[in-house]
Amino acid sequence: NREALEKPCAGAWEGAQAPKVTLVAFMDYACGYCRASLADLERLVKENPDLRVVYHELPVITQNSVGAAKVGLLAADEGKYMAFHRAMYAEGGVEPNSVVKAARQAGLDAGKAKAAITADGGEATLMGNIKLAEALGGEGTPLFVIGDQLFNGSVGYEALNAAVEKARKAG
16 A cells, blocks of 8 residues: 555645655545644654655545545645645635635635536545545544554644654664
């Protein structure tokens, strides 16, 4: 599963171009614990120039999560994933109007975003993410994978940083 895990969907990643360590984050825009983890992930990227964070959409909380995730895929394709990702969590909801507002803030075309919410497409990617998380033993969001370690839930900066250090030493 390593290749499927660490290969980002288009632009759905931040950090190092050529990483020594990859942190994989499965997230749902309706998840408050995912929102709470953003500051930890930002800090890790700033403090670890050899770290890449790969994001996988895992829309499991509400039906509206699926539409938000589809717009996330659109944002990744257009190179605006991180702007959309941050705008979505700042917006605080996954209702279609909130998703379109976040898309607009990220520089996406509002009409394309609105269409993406209900359009066919992206389901294969999203189902692949769900199956991958299930295969790993994931129990909801956020789900983090660092090296050979799996973390369910908002575990905090210290735990994630220790796992990054362990993965770096394992080489």
